[in-house]
Amino acid sequence: MSIFHNIADAISDAAYIWRQEMRQVLRDEGVLIFFIIVPLVYPLLYSWIYNNEVVRDVPVVVVDDNNSSLSRQFTRMADASADVKVLCHAADIDEAKSLVSRQLAKGIYYIPSDFDSNIYGMRQATISVYCDMSIMLTYQAIYQTATSVTQTMGAGIQISRTQPVTKREAEISVQPLAVSEVPIFNPAGGYGSSVLLAVLMLILQQTLVLGIGLSAGTARENNRYHELIPIDRHYQGIFRIIGGKFLCYFMIYAVMGAYLTMAVPYFFSFPQLAQWQYLLPLMLPYVLACIFFGMIVSCIVRYRENVMLLVVFVSLPQLFLTGISWPQQSIPAFWQSISWLFPSTFGVRAYVRLQSMGGTLSDVNVEYCALWIQTIFYFLITCIVYRHQILLARHHALERLDRLSRKLEVQEQIKRRKKKE
Amino acid sequence: MSNVWKIIIRELWILWKNPIYGFCMVVFPILVVMFFTSLLSQGMPEQLPIGLVDADNTSTTRALSHRLDAFQSTKVVEHYATVSEARHAIQRGEIYGFLYFPKGTTEELLSSRQPKISYFYSLSAKMPGSLTMKDLKVISSLGSAAVGQATMRARGATDAQIQAMLQPIAVDLHMVANPWSNYNVYLSTVFVPGIIMLFIFLITAYSIGTELKFGRSKEWLHLADNNITVALLGKFLPQAIIWLAIFFSYEYYIYGVLHFPHEGGAWPIIRLGLMGVFSSMGFGIFAFGLMPSLRMSMSICSLWAVLSLSMAGSAFPVMAMDGPLQSLSWLFPLRHYYMIYQITVFNGFPLLESWFHFAALAAFMLLPWLVIGKIKNAMLNYVYIP
Numbered sequence: 001m002s003i004f005h006n007i008a009d010a011i012s013d014a015a016y017i018w019r020q021e022m023r024q025v026l027r028d029e030g031v032l033i034f035f036i037i038v039p040l041v042y043p044l045l046y047s048w049i050y051n052n053e054v055v056r057d058v059p060v061v062v063v064d065d066n067n068s069s070l071s072r073q074f075t076r077m078a079d080a081s082a083d084v085k086v087l088c089h090a091a092d093i094d095e096a097k098s099l100v101s102r103q104l105a106k107g108i109y110y111i112p113s114d115f116d117s118n119i120y121g122m123r124q125a126t127i128s129v130y131c132d133m134s135i136m137l138t139y140q141a142i143y144q145t146a147t148s149v150t151q152t153m154g155a156g157i158q159i160s161r162t163q164p165v166t167k168r169e170a171e172i173s174v175q176p177l178a179v180s181e182v183p184i185f186n187p188a189g190g191y192g193s194s195v196l197l198a199v200l201m202l203i204l205q206q207t208l209v210l211g212i213g214l215s216a217g218t219a220r221e222n223n224r225y226h227e228l229i230p231i232d233r234h235y236q237g238i239f240r241i242i243g244g245k246f247l248c249y250f251m252i253y254a255v256m257g258a259y260l261t262m263a264v265p266y267f268f269s270f271p272q273l274a275q276w277q278y279l280l281p282l283m284l285p286y287v288l289a290c291i292f293f294g295m296i297v298s299c300i301v302r303y304r305e306n307v308m309l310l311v312v313f314v315s316l317p318q319l320f321l322t323g324i325s326w327p328q329q330s331i332p333a334f335w336q337s338i339s340w341l342f343p344s345t346f347g348v349r350a351y352v353r354l355q356s357m358g359g360t361l362s363d364v365n366v367e368y369c370a371l372w373i374q375t376i377f378y379f380l381i382t383c384i385v386y387r388h389q390i391l392l393a394r395h396h397a398l399e400r401l402d403r404l405s406r407k408l409e410v411q412e413q414i415k416r417r418k419k420k421e
Numbered sequence: 422m423s424n425v426w427k428i429i430i431r432e433l434w435i436l437w438k439n440p441i442y443g444f445c446m447v448v449f450p451i452l453v454v455m456f457f458t459s460l461l462s463q464g465m466p467e468q469l470p471i472g473l474v475d476a477d478n479t480s481t482t483r484a485l486s487h488r489l490d491a492f493q494s495t496k497v498v499e500h501y502a503t504v505s506e507a508r509h510a511i512q513r514g515e516i517y518g519f520l521y522f523p524k525g526t527t528e529e530l531l532s533s534r535q536p537k538i539s540y541f542y543s544l545s546a547k548m549p550g551s552l553t554m555k556d557l558k559v560i561s562s563l564g565s566a567a568v569g570q571a572t573m574r575a576r577g578a579t580d581a582q583i584q585a586m587l588q589p590i591a592v593d594l595h596m597v598a599n600p601w602s603n604y605n606v607y608l609s610t611v612f613v614p615g616i617i618m619l620f621i622f623l624i625t626a627y628s629i630g631t632e633l634k635f636g637r638s639k640e641w642l643h644l645a646d647n648n649i650t651v652a653l654l655g656k657f658l659p660q661a662i663i664w665l666a667i668f669f670s671y672e673y674y675i676y677g678v679l680h681f682p683h684e685g686g687a688w689p690i691i692r693l694g695l696m697g698v699f700s701s702m703g704f705g706i707f708a709f710g711l712m713p714s715l716r717m718s719m720s721i722c723s724l725w726a727v728l729s730l731s732m733a734g735s736a737f738p739v740m741a742m743d744g745p746l747q748s749l750s751w752l753f754p755l756r757h758y759y760m761i762y763q764i765t766v767f768n769g770f771p772l773l774e775s776w777f778h779f780a781a782l783a784a785f786m787l788l789p790w791l792v793i794g795k796i797k798n799a800m801l802n803y804v805y806i807p
Binding site for chain 1 (some may be wrong): 436438441444445449455456459460461462463466467468469470508509511512513514517526530532533534535536537538539540541542543545546547548549550551554558561562564565569581582584585586588589590591592593594595597598599606608612615616619620623624627630631634679715716717719720723724726727728730731734735736737738740741742743747760762764767768770771774778797805
């Protein structure tokens with residue numbers, strides 16, 4: 001009977017803490033910002049930023065010293081390509097360079113004066129490409145357009161040089177081996193489709209950690225003795241406290257998680273190949289690991305604002321450690337091992353593979369297991385640090401009680417003495 | 422003047438007493454510099470894993486796949502029996518792409534029936550994906566060329582003739598200022614200052630806000646004879662010196678020790694450091710003046726600073742964003758910092774070309790004048806509510 005009684009008690013205590021925590025989240029505007037507003041608005045902002053996905057019409061200057069029909073054909077074809085736009089012709093390289101320095105153009109195509117005579121003389125002709133290397137994407141656009149245009153023109157020239165019987169024969173003599181290019185995942189090579197999915201998962205983790213930390217900071221500051229855990233009938237026992245708080249955060253992030261990982265990609269047509277029966281089991285350990293990770297961090301901070309100083313700046317390094325911007329295989333071993341501390345490392349990798357490559361749960365088995373290990377590990381640490389906090393609070397309370405009773409004793413002694421006199 | 426001195430002494434004491442300043446002003450920035458420069462120290466990723474599906478398996482296809490091994494940025498790690506197996510390997514994250522020779526490739530090649538080989542790659546992660554694509558593209562066109570080369574050599578053509586025949590027009594690429602397309606140069610020059618600016622924003626707002634929070638604001642203004650300019654000057658002078666020391670050491674490290682390209686020379690680098698630090702402090706003070714509450718101003722600062730990493734346009738260019746965003750990018754100090762960096766330091770163009778961004782950063786430095794009265798009012802009359 002008493003076991004059932006205890007369990008019922010524990011559940012009602014947890015529910016009480018759950019309600020308290022929920023109330024605090026709604027009342028504290030700092031927490032509200034990071035739990036509700038940032039996860040709602042930030043993904044929309046980022047999606048907007050990366051919505052155009054690819055760079056089109058990068059302006060280039062053409063310096064045409066040749067001015068023949070072939071060189072004009074090159075200019076026309078480059079201008080007609082999707083990625084590059086010919087801004088203007090310049091008289092010489094210096095004039096073109098001044099346009100680049102004024103940020104009007106991002107690169108220069110230089111066609112030397114012997115361009116067409118080389119082609120007609122069966123010698124290799126060259127086109128010089130000068131790229132402003134300050135942005136990788138514009139450099140790629142300018143260079144790749146130049147290569148593909150010269151290849152297309154080259155194929156035409158090659159065919160005109162052969163004397164085939166049939167057109168097919170000409171094709172084969174120019175290209176004996178056909179090549180087909182198959183970009184299978186994220187075929188358009190969109191920047192947003194590649195980075196945004198990772199950003200979404202990272203937003204989930206970072207806002208959770210920030211929100212939990214702020215809410216713990218507020219709890220401390222509102223407490224008379226700056227304790228994280230108040231002395232209260234309901235706050236007896238680690239599991240009740242952790243369970244109650246956990247339920248509050250989990251409730252909010254069940255909704256936010258669905259919004260971030262499913263609704264946002266849907267709104268902006270980012271890749272959404274993940275099937276729910278794989279996504280759901282992945283998100284469960286991810287959110288759990290993030291919550292417990294956040295609860296541990298929240299025990300470190302003394303003042304609520306400090307959590308921002310600790311957590312915000314780590315976001316970018318965390319994004320790099322996921323292997324989306326910089327390949328996972330090239331991350332040095334030291335940082336590789338640091339990255340295992342963060343749920344985002346595994347969460348992002350697994351989510352990107354499900355969502356953008358349509359993988360199944362067995363494809364992300366390593367990450368999935370890692371997330372569960374993190375969940376268990378962080379849960380145990382949470383228990384330890386909360387136990388420590390409870391003991392600390394109790395210890396401080398006993399000290400205060402001790403001091404009070406001693407004070408009372410002294411006062412009574414004084415009173416007694418006065419009476420005697 | 423003696424008031425400023427008194428406040429400086431007091432501020433130094435605060436910076437010393439509260440460990441969070443030491444962490445955020447010195448330890449974390451150094452960690453971030455170390456993180457990015459060591460993470461990207463390779464410059465270009467090497468040995469990205471790729472796969473091979475060789476259904477033909479003849480000496481010709483093997484010769485081609487051996488050539489693929491010689492490439493620097495990719496490495497064949499696995500042979501797969503079928504295309505779908507290789508695709509699963511991509512989904513598991515084991516490889517970034519693969520080359521596929523269908524059965525009968527060599528036979529068709531020898532009988533001039535133009536066989537078709539394919540290369541598959543995933544752009545889910547854009548940078549490794551496009552590097553893989555580049556290598557696979559080169560190897561497959563080499564394959565095509567190798568066949569033509571053999572025929573032509575048999576007919577007695579010279580090397581120059583063969584080259585002119587196989588590739589009538591060559592592209593002569595000049596990668597100005599960063600000929601290695603070193604990623605460390607791209608990322609560490611923008612993201613590291615971006616994070617240092619984040620700290621400057623936050624610490625600036627934090628140091629004013631905590632005066633209110635710990636109930637020291639009246640004492641602070643009293644020391645300055647209720648002159649808010651003197652109070653702010655005394656408070657931020659020591660901080661500015663620390664920030665400048667950090668920023669200049671970072672710049673010395675990347676340009677002096679790691680030899681990042683700096684066509685513009687030393688003076689633009691120093692000027693950029695000064696502008697970056699002071700404009701960020703200006704923004705931090707302004708953010709606090711706008712919302713004189715510790716928590717709100719710090720939230721604004723952190724959200725703004727994190728957004729500015731994207732709005733700087735160093736990874737995804739601003740010119741490819743929507744029109745309204747292009748104008749909004751002016752509101753981010755890091756955007757102007759980045760533009761001045763790439764114009765005057767990286768490319769070494771004259772200062773005049775970046776005048777607009779210079780003026781913008783100067784405007785950020787002057788922003789505190791707009792809210793100085795409000796800060797004074799807050800310091801004297803507000804009470805901190807947790």
